[in-house]
Amino acid sequence: MNSQNKIILITGATSGIGLSLTEIYLKDGWTVIGIGRKITLLKSLRDLYLEKLIIIQCDLSKKENIGETFKNILEKYPSLNSFIFNAGIYKTDDFDTFTEESIEETFNINLLSVYRSLLGIRNRLKEPNQSLIAIVSSVAGYRGLPKSISYGPTKAALINLAEALKVDTAKYQVDVKLICPGFVDTPATKINDFEMPFLISSEKAAKIIKKKINQKGFEISFPFPFSFIMKFVRIIPYWLYFKKISKLVNK
Numbered sequence: 128m129n130s131q132n133k134i135i136l137i138t139g140a141t142s143g144i145g146l147s148l149t150e151i152y153l154k155d156g157w158t159v160i161g162i163g164r165k166i167t168l169l170k171s172l173r174d175l176y177l178e179k180l181i182i183i184q185c186d187l188s189k190k191e192n193i194g195e196t197f198k199n200i201l202e203k204y205p206s207l208n209s210f211i212f213n214a215g216i217y218k219t220d221d222f223d224t225f226t227e228e229s230i231e232e233t234f235n236i237n238l239l240s241v242y243r244s245l246l247g248i249r250n251r252l253k254e255p256n257q258s259l260i261a262i263v264s265s266v267a268g269y270r271g272l273p274k275s276i277s278y279g280p281t282k283a284a285l286i287n288l289a290e291a292l293k294v295d296t297a298k299y300q301v302d303v304k305l306i307c308p309g310f311v312d313t314p315a316t317k318i319n320d321f322e323m324p325f326l327i328s329s330e331k332a333a334k335i336i337k338k339k340i341n342q343k344g345f346e347i348s349f350p351f352p353f354s355f356i357m358k359f360v361r362i363i364p365y366w367l368y369f370k371k372i373s374k375l376v377n378k
């Protein structure tokens with residue numbers, strides 16, 4: 128279909144990967160509905176793309192906001208049927224530091240907001256038009272990692288959710304994509320105090336996602352070879368995994 132007629136919704140469009148995705152879709156002639164809270168950077172993009180960029184300020188951690196927001200958006204944009212659920216927060220909690228608040232916040236934004244958004248768009252996805260749901264998880268969801276006691280489980284759950292959705296929506300015209308990035312240089316990863324292997328820019332990440340999202344295949348995992356290494360780590364037996372990971376942690 129001609130990209131001039133295409134419209135896509137991106138959550139977490141105000142920063143990092145979501146902002147780069149927004150820019151790349153706009154450059155390609157798409158209309159983008161961008162959701163986030165701190166909309167300053169999106170506003171400066173609107174100066175360039177005018178009515179092609181629709182900015183929706185919404186705190187996705189508040190469950191009461193999500194249903195109403197999606198209801199209004201779907202009413203206003205009847206042809207909208209492409210959705211990238213990208214919003215997320217990254218905390219480096221571990222067993223000694225996690226709090227109930229940090230777990231609740233991470234689960235609310237990273238995981239529950241996706242379920243709540245899906246409830247909002249479920250009827251739209253059942254319509255007999257081709258639609259797209261892309262869920263941004265992470266290679267950090269492949270296995271339990273150090274300092275990932277709140278973040279990792281949300282990303283593992285998103286992988287499982289995307290798999291379940293793929294199966295359940297096979298009877299509709301829904302293309303489900305699972306996106307698992309490795310390290311991407313964004314405001315979120317600035318908190319890391321270690322050298323991030325195979326780090327790529329958010330522009331590069333967005334380019335890969337946009338290219339692969341319309342291709343066949345379920346998972347978009349990058350960058351190679353980091354995704355390959357992490358996939359290998361996922362399948363090794365527990366005894367070997369724990370041996371290797373404890374060596375890494377105690378280095």
Ligand SMILES: NC(=O)c1ccc[n+]([C@@H]2O[C@H](COP(=O)([O-])OP(=O)(O)OC[C@H]3O[C@@H](n4cnc5c(N)ncnc54)[C@H](OP(=O)(O)O)[C@@H]3O)[C@@H](O)[C@H]2O)c1
Pocket residue numbers: 138139140141142143144145162163164165166185186187188189213214215216217236263264265266307308309310311312313314315316
């Ligand atoms: N960077 C990486 O290395 C990496 C690797 C794997 C996966 N990921 C995933 O990629 C996604 C984007 O991450 P990023 O690195 O680009 O992070 P980022 O630069 O911090 O961007 C996160 C986005 O999520 C939005 N967001 C957070 N809390 C929100 C809330 N309560 N309501 C609405 N929007 C909210 C932020 O918007 P506001 O601040 O405006 O609210 C922002 O637009 C996340 O799901 C992350 O887990 C990142």
